[in-house]
């Protein structure tokens with residue numbers, strides 16, 4: 001395997017030159033502003049310098065590079081749409097999408113770190129929090145001084161978060177929090193967790209839980225073959241004393257966490273196209289260089305079919321994302337529109353990764369090329385933030401008016 005290992009468990013690919021440029025078959029760049037292009041190129045440069053030379057080694061060693069958190073803060077990857085007053089970027093949703101696309105071109109696990117922090121930790125504090133909570137947490141989360149996580153999923157409640165068992169008991173001057181969350185991105189390293197729990201009336205509330213609170217632990221989940229450069233774990237609450245000022249005051253009910261998921265699913269719709277572009281570009285280059293039967297394999301019709309279909313799907317998804325970004329900016333994007341984009345784009349990214357892997361033949365299974373890592377990562381992405389089938393049911397509900405979840 002072509003890696004050299006650096007101190008602190010990092011590994012760099014030997015002779016690795018990352019000259020990635022994104023495909024733009026429909027001149028979608030013409031729809032972007034100069035600011036969008038500047039943001040995209042600065043994040044792309046960051047990914048080329050700080051992620052792609054090391055990512056195969058991190059993934060191979062199941063290593064979460066914690067130092068990336070501060071660096072993401074410095075480049076504005078956390079909370080790009082949060083107002084500048086609280087340390088966010090004050091940017092539009094197309095900018096946010098482009099940032100997610102470039103980071104996930106590097107790795108879905110790196111994008112997970114950024115999108116959880118921005119959409120699932122900063123957004124609920126920004127949208128549902130008190131002024132004191134916003135001032136206390138948002139600037140530190142934006143700068144990467146603090147890392148956050150989002151606890152919705154439980155061992156017995158994944159697709160059906162409304163059934164959650166984690167609960168709050170009112171003790172007069174504070175609450176007691178009991179229960180457990182699992183599959184939580186960033187949890188083992190997070191300083192703060194936005195956790196969803198039922199109060200005694202069965203109403204879901206957002207709770208800010210800080211590392212160090214007595215009775216709060218974050219065991220790491222081991223043995224993942226996916227998102228290996230991202231850390232995942234549990235959140236366990238055993239009589240955790242929660243000050244009343246740590247409850248998000250301005251929204252409750254299942255709609256509160258689901259509202260955060262809309263933002264994160266939007267980011268995923270863009271992000272996975274970055275992973276698909278990386279696989280497509282690798283396959284396009286390999287097809288022009290690899291000679292079989294005396295010719296580049298790119299001269300064979302079956303290989304051309306694969307490349308043409310990949311580019312077609314990526315181009316369609318770019319148009320969906322661009323339009324969805326405008327709807328998000330106008331406050332008009334619906335949950336079902338976001339589900340369509342998340343579901344469609346993750347599935348096509350998985351298809352592109354598999355087809356690109358085929359074009360690389362045996363070489364495609366090694367870490368010399370990015371397809372296997374992207375493919376394994378995308379198996380998580382197709383499951384988290386609502387599975388492929390749950391998004392289909394959200395669309396079915398929208399079309400017929402009849403929910404088919406239960």
Ligand code: TGC
Nearest residue numbers: 112152158159161162185254255258259262335384385386
């Ligand atoms: P349902 O009855 O449909 O809705 C309950 C209440 O919520 C409202 N609502 C929404 N509000 C805001 N935004 C949305 N997207 C909303 N969707 C629904 C709804 O109007 C209702 O409000 P009210 O006032 O009438 O009570 O709820 P349901 O229990 O039937 O469930 C529907 C379903 C299955 C679609 C939903 O629960 C769902 O989306 N399940 C999937 C779970 C999921 O996505 N989990 C993600 C966990 S976080 C994660 O995976 C992070 S990975 C991050 C990374 O590493 O990048």
Ligand code: FAD
Nearest residue numbers: 150151152153158159183184185380384385386387389405
């Ligand atoms: P289940 O809900 O048990 O589903 C299993 C299967 O049954 C799926 O195929 C599903 O589509 C199907 N199914 C379920 N209900 C229905 C139905 N009504 N009709 C048809 N089919 C159905 N959660 C967080 O809260 N925070 C995080 O940061 C987070 N990060 C994650 C990171 C990783 C790496 C992973 C893998 C997951 C993460 N999750 C997180 C959890 C994720 O959101 C859940 O895994 C996901 O919502 C599915 O829940 P489940 O795994 O319990 O599957």
